[in-house]
Amino acid sequence: MSDVKNAVWTLAEQFDGKLKGVSFELLSRGRTLADKLGTSLVSILIGDGVSDESLNQLIFQGADAVYTVQDPKLAYFVCETYERVLEKLIKEYQPAILLAAATSTGRTLMPYTAVKVHTGLTADCTELDIEVGTGNLLQTRPAIGGNIMATIKTPNHRPQLATVRPKSSRPLPADPARKGDIKKIPLDTSLVAQDVQVKGYRKEESGSLHLEEADIVVSGGKGLKKGENFGMIHKLAESLNAAVGASRDAVDRGWISYPHQIGLSGKTISPKVYIAAGISGAIQHLAGIKTSETIVSINIDPDATLHKLADLGIVGDAFQVIPELQKRLDARYGGKHG
Ligand SMILES: Cc1cc2nc3c(=O)[nH]c(=O)nc-3n(C[C@H](O)[C@H](O)[C@H](O)COP(=O)(O)OP(=O)(O)OC[C@H]3O[C@@H](n4cnc5c(N)ncnc54)[C@H](O)[C@@H]3O)c2cc1C
Numbered sequence: 109m110s111d112v113k114n115a116v117w118t119l120a121e122q123f124d125g126k127l128k129g130v131s132f133e134l135l136s137r138g139r140t141l142a143d144k145l146g147t148s149l150v151s152i153l154i155g156d157g158v159s160d161e162s163l164n165q166l167i168f169q170g171a172d173a174v175y176t177v178q179d180p181k182l183a184y185f186v187c188e189t190y191e192r193v194l195e196k197l198i199k200e201y202q203p204a205i206l207l208a209a210a211t212s213t214g215r216t217l218m219p220y221t222a223v224k225v226h227t228g229l230t231a232d233c234t235e236l237d238i239e240v241g242t243g244n245l246l247q248t249r250p251a252i253g254g255n256i257m258a259t260i261k262t263p264n265h266r267p268q269l270a271t272v273r274p275k276s277s278r279p280l281p282a283d284p285a286r287k288g289d290i291k292k293i294p295l296d297t298s299l300v301a302q303d304v305q306v307k308g309y310r311k312e313e314s315g316s317l318h319l320e321e322a323d324i325v326v327s328g329g330k331g332l333k334k335g336e337n338f339g340m341i342h343k344l345a346e347s348l349n350a351a352v353g354a355s356r357d358a359v360d361r362g363w364i365s366y367p368h369q370i371g372l373s374g375k376t377i378s379p380k381v382y383i384a385a386g387i388s389g390a391i392q393h394l395a396g397i398k399t400s401e402t403i404v405s406i407n408i409d410p411d412a413t414l415h416k417l418a419d420l421g422i423v424g425d426a427f428q429v430i431p432e433l434q435k436r437l438d439a440r441y442g443g444k445h446g
Contacts, residue, residue: 115201116141116150116203117137117163118138118151118207119131120166121211123159129215129271133272133278135171136280137236139291141205141245149340150172150177152175152197153174153175153177154176154182155183156180156182156183157178160175169282172289175197175291176294177193178292179294184306187220189300191224195224196296197227203264204245205268206270207236210231210271210272217310225267227267228265230262230267230269236248244262245270268419275378275399277399318351319377320375321351322379323349325351325377326345327387328358328386328426330358331356332358332385332386332426333364338364347441350381370395372393382397382406384404384405386412389415389416396411402423404419404420405418408424
């Protein structure tokens with residue numbers, strides 16, 4: 109490995125000994141930055157029970173090295189403990205940049221760490237780049253209600269800390285020929301917080317598909333006119349084994365609950381297929397769908413913004429198009445497509 113100091117770090121996440129997908133998304137962001145700076149990319153993993161095979165996967169998908177502190181006492185995220193472990197690593201190895209995902213772990217850990225190591229943090233970045241000449245991290249995120257994109261720098265303090273929205277970047281393809289160091293660092297047990305204990309985790313009880321993980325998402329907006337009309341969206345979603353999403357306008361009207369909201373102030377998704385019915389394509393909505401592989405827009409207005417971005421724009425009345433689509437699916441697959 110080249111530089112130990114001034115490297116770019118990304119924070120991997122695990123649960124139950126399994127690496128989360130965001131760990132790989134961050135590596136693709138970090139790889140670009142490390143290459144521009146001519147430095148190493150290190151994946152940091154704090155947790156327990158993650159196999160060597162999984163750690164190697166971090167190398168295959170972009171990291172030059174993995175520094176991991178694993179111990180049963182680190183199995184569950186406890187902010188104070190994780191911060192102390194991370195702070196010790198930062199002080200010892202002095203990275204230039206540390207990126208984390210804007211998940212509940214990243215959003216909790218990073219502000220706490222920023223305060224402890226006396227540096228700045230930009231949350232929820234959509235773009236990251238390196239400033240030519242200074243090597244500073246350019247951290248871009250929506251500001252003032254999403255009306256402008258602000259680029260923020262941390263010129264005087266190190267490391268430069270940023271969180272990045274999950275699903276806003278694609279992982280790099282795995283290259284099993286890539287080689288890298290895996291440094292296993294024992295836990296200094298004096299860092300474990302004594303006043304917080306996690307007893308366990310309970311799974312979310314809702315039986316519906318998670319928006320962020322679904323391959324297909326069917327969404328409705330204000331064009332559906334009233335809440336009851338979301339019935340046809342739910343039915344179509346069920347036939348396609350899809351999750352149900354919505355625009356903020358539909359959520360604000362009480363037609364569907366907030367966990368279904370997609371966009372700047374809702375969830376960011378990256379499905380294989382995104383089908384939007386009666387959604388105009390406001391910039392704040394687009395912020396949540398732009399990494400979707402294929403976008404299908406059903407809108408009565410031929411000039412709707414979403415039609416311009418969509419791979420397939422169906423100019424038509426959702427109340428005709430969706431029942432017709434449903435009829436054909438039912439005829440072909442007899443209900444559930446899967
Ligand atoms: C700080 C901030 C954060 C925001 N965050 C989000 C966010 O996270 N997510 C989000 O979605 N928005 C967000 N918004 C709101 C956003 O600006 C838009 O107001 C919202 O996305 C509009 O929702 P919509 O497309 O359902 O409604 P509209 O913009 O009103 O569009 C309705 C569409 O339905 C079409 N239509 C009408 N009748 C039919 C029919 N019969 N068949 C087919 N189409 C039809 C119309 O042509 C129109 O294009 C945010 C705004 C702000 C200021």
